[in-house]
Structure formats: structure tokens, C-alpha cells
Amino acid sequence: MKYILILGDGMADWPVDELGGKTPLEYAKTPNFDRIAKEGKCGMLKTVPDSCEPGSDVANLGVLGYNAEECYTGRGPLEAVSMGIDLKEGAFAYRCNIVAVKDGIMADFTAGHISSEESAQLFKTLNEYLPESVKAYSGISYRNLLVLKNAKGSITKAPHDIVGQNISENLPTGDDSEILLKCVEISREVFKDHPVNKKRIADGKTPATEIWPWSGGKKPSIESFREKYGLSGGIISAVDLLNGIAKCAEMKVIKVPGATGYLDTDYEAKAEYAVKALTEEDIDFVYMHVEAPDEAGHLGSIKEKVLAIERLDEVSGRFFEIEDLMIAVLPDHPTPVAFKTHTKDPVPFAIRGRGVDECSVYSEKEAEEKGGFKTIDAKDFLNIFFGLKSA
Structure with missing residues (x-):
């Protein structure tokens, strides 16, 4: 059978x-x-x-x-396993959307369903500016990962749950919140004038404004x-x-x-x-x-x-x-x-x-x-x- x-x-x-x-x-x-x-x-x-x-x-x-x-243990580590990322002891993997925020409001949790190729280009540049304890991994379309060494975890909101809401009221809290928010700020600067976004804007597409890390955890069993x-x-x-x-x-x-x-x-x-x-x-x-x-x-x-x-x-x-x-x-x-x-x-x-x-x-x-x-x-x-x- x-x-x-x-x-x-x-x-x-x-x-x-x-x-x-x-x-x-x-x-x-x-x-x-x-x-x-x-x-x-x-x-x-x-x-x-x-x-x-x-x-x-x-x-x-x-x-x-x-x-x-x-x-x-979280969505991030399950996706890390799929991508072949070896989570060492103490490491946390966060699911990391590429999103579009407009006037402080979560406008699109997929950044206009950005392509995998565009995500890869954005993340390649982003990794040049992230702290040594953090690495970004590009996945499929807007679905990507952020891996933190020696992490402890944070309470985070899924971006698809806060569309239309002010992001200031939904920011990460807890032990990893400071480094997560720092990574978000860095992504805003990196993405702002990135060639990928310049082309998306020229083509009338939604620009990717930043990353949104959520649902982090350690390697599951x-x-x-x-x-x-x-x-x-x-x-x-x-x-x-x-x-x-x-x-x-x-x-x-x-x-x-x-x-x-x-x-x-x-x-x-x-x-x-x-x-x-x-x-x-x-x-x-x-x-x-x-x-x-x-x-x-x-x-x-x-x-x-x-x-x-x-x-x-x-x-x-x-x-x-x-x-x-x-x-x-x-x-x-x-x-x-x-x-x-x-x-x-x-x-x-x-x-x-x-x-x-x-x-x-x-x-x-x-x-x-x-x-x-x-x-x-x-x-x-x-x-x-x-x-x-x-x-």
C-alpha cells in the first residue's frame, strides 16, 4: 500500500x-x-x-x-537545515524576510515578491556590512535567513501578521533584539541606493527597503x-x-x-x-x-x-x-x-x-x-x- x-x-x-x-x-x-x-x-x-x-x-x-x-524551536532553524547551514552550538537562525516599509508602515512582507536572484544580490552586499557575529543567507524570493553566533533568542513578530501596522510597535524584544535591530538599520542603508532597487523602481516595482528577522531558534531534533x-x-x-x-x-x-x-x-x-x-x-x-x-x-x-x-x-x-x-x-x-x-x-x-x-x-x-x-x-x-x- x-x-x-x-x-x-x-x-x-x-x-x-x-x-x-x-x-x-x-x-x-x-x-x-x-x-x-x-x-x-x-x-x-x-x-x-x-x-x-x-x-x-x-x-x-x-x-x-x-x-x-x-x-x-523556530521557523528559522528548520529553513537553515533545508539550506544546508550547519548551526553550531549557541547559534540561532532567524527567518529573514526582505520587506517593503513605507512611512513606518509594513506595506509588503514580500517586497513585491522579489526574485531569488535579486535577493541574492542584496544579501551579497549586505554581508559586507553586517557584524562578524552575523551572516545573511539568501533563499527563495523574499524568504531568507539571518544566523547569529552565541545568540539567546528574541520575541519577534511575523511580517505577514503586521501588514498595515506601524513597525515601531512590533519590533523585536529580548536578548537578541539589539543586534537584530542593528542589522535592520544596516540593511536600510545598504538597500536604499542598491542597483537592484534602482532597477526595480525604474521598472515600476516595489523596492525592498529592509530585512525583517523573525522566528529564530537553535537546531531542532x-x-x-x-x-x-x-x-x-x-x-x-x-x-x-x-x-x-x-x-x-x-x-x-x-x-x-x-x-x-x-x-x-x-x-x-x-x-x-x-x-x-x-x-x-x-x-x-x-x-x-x-x-x-x-x-x-x-x-x-x-x-x-x-x-x-x-x-x-x-x-x-x-x-x-x-x-x-x-x-x-x-x-x-x-x-x-x-x-x-x-x-x-x-x-x-x-x-x-x-x-x-x-x-x-x-x-x-x-x-x-x-x-x-x-x-x-x-x-x-x-x-x-x-x-x-x-x-
Whole structure:
């Protein structure tokens, strides 16, 4: 038996007036997700512990059955693992967005979805001016890292949570705050007249004004996926966060050309590589993560969120062609278009192959009202999916 988990990041939502009171998931045309629900069994999944913030890091760890309260040290170190950065004793890795601040207000937490090439150029120059105890690492688009030697940690705000707010009210606090704020100030000076920004302004694009470090921590320790479930696993994702989780859990990172972590990601290629992994490689379980619905939610774009859901549904039809394959579909957390950031509400899931209930479509309302699994905790999800535990 093989297993595929289709994870639409931030796919769950709230009812939207413009969609006639339906959520984007209810409104979207999703015949394949509906088939999973109709031929299977649904429920609601609590992916974020009460004591944690509803980040994709905590939520995806939860879906994989890992308790963030026990193993989570921050988003930064997970991405550092993905990027192959060796965090020495005492070092902290902070996720470091390249952002756009205008008149003291967080205007854009992605700096206009700056390209990876532009980020690399900005960070190359930035490293020439940072203190010796700090190094910046460029990643994918606006998602980068700042590593501090001999750090102790700070309380920080995620930039996507403070869009439209004054940054002076959301600055880092705690032991590392002084050096973090110094790095931010240096980045402002470096970026101000940088050739990358001059060209972006000339092209009518949003300039990158500074860095925003957040969610720092030391190197995490996570139980091997095979030891936990007795199965081999692989993750398909365009973002370092998920690939970092995969490496920590000793799962295979399946790289897919054309996967961008944005609205323009290659859905078909992701599905193709998932099929190959399941049918041609020695991988029992594939976690196919798609970031696009979450990005649309952060943008507050109803149209793009519906489109992202429909595109993910369309390529998911390929999995019905594989014999002896268990299929599950779910989000990690909601990213409501009206709220533009994550919430910790339980999310709807559907599993084909673990019984049947009265659900005929896949949606938040259907799973909550008719789902045979009711509401379960994330730590039990894969155990139920793999048949290691009954619901």
C-alpha cells in the first residue's frame, strides 16, 4: 500500500460575501477532492496546539504527527537545515524576510515578491556590512535567513501578521533584539541606493527597503519518520520550511523543476513527480505541499485563491490511476482572504480508503457537519491514515 497526502497550504477559509456566503473551497470546482470525500470519510483536524501561534511550521509539523510543543524551536532553524547551514552550538537562525516599509508602515512582507536572484544580490552586499557575529543567507524570493553566533533568542513578530501596522510597535524584544535591530538599520542603508532597487523602481516595482528577522531558534531534533511510522516518506515542496522539516525527519526531499512556492508554481510537475515517487521509487508516503492557496490568502485575493484550489484539484485526479493508493487531502491551517493571515481553526480533511460517511463534497461545512471522523488532533492523523490506529 502507498499513500499520498495532498496539502493545500492555507486552503481553508471563512464564508465570503462575494462568493454568496461560500468559502473559496466550497465555491471552487473540485471534482477530484469531492470524489475523495464521497468515496471516503471526512473530519476536522486540529493542527495547532493552543499554546502555539498558527504558523505553517507548527501546523505542518502537526499534520506529520510531531508535537510542536516538544520539538519546535523556530521557523528559522528548520529553513537553515533545508539550506544546508550547519548551526553550531549557541547559534540561532532567524527567518529573514526582505520587506517593503513605507512611512513606518509594513506595506509588503514580500517586497513585491522579489526574485531569488535579486535577493541574492542584496544579501551579497549586505554581508559586507553586517557584524562578524552575523551572516545573511539568501533563499527563495523574499524568504531568507539571518544566523547569529552565541545568540539567546528574541520575541519577534511575523511580517505577514503586521501588514498595515506601524513597525515601531512590533519590533523585536529580548536578548537578541539589539543586534537584530542593528542589522535592520544596516540593511536600510545598504538597500536604499542598491542597483537592484534602482532597477526595480525604474521598472515600476516595489523596492525592498529592509530585512525583517523573525522566528529564530537553535537546531531542532525531530524523530525519524521511518522510526515513527515504519514507512519511508518524501516531501514535495518549493519552500525551505517544508524541506527543512523533511530533512530533520529523514524524509526524502523531492525537488521539482518549476515549483516556485507562489501562484505560478507548476502544479502538473508536482503531481508528475509525486506519481513517479510512488510508482517508480522506494517511497511509501508522499507529502505533496502546494503553497499557492496560502499566498492568495495573504494577498486577500478571492480570485487567486479559488484558482489555486482548482488547479490543485485538477492535477490531483492523476492519483486515482494508481492502484493500492490511499489518498488524503487537507490544508495545514486556514488563511482567510478577509484576514490575510493564518488562524488556528481546525481544518477539513478527507481520506479515501478508511471508511465512508455521509459527505458528498469536500468543504469546511461538510466535514464539520457530516464528517464521520468528527474532530481529531493532528498527532493522530497519520496513524489513522496509515491504519496504525482506529478513529
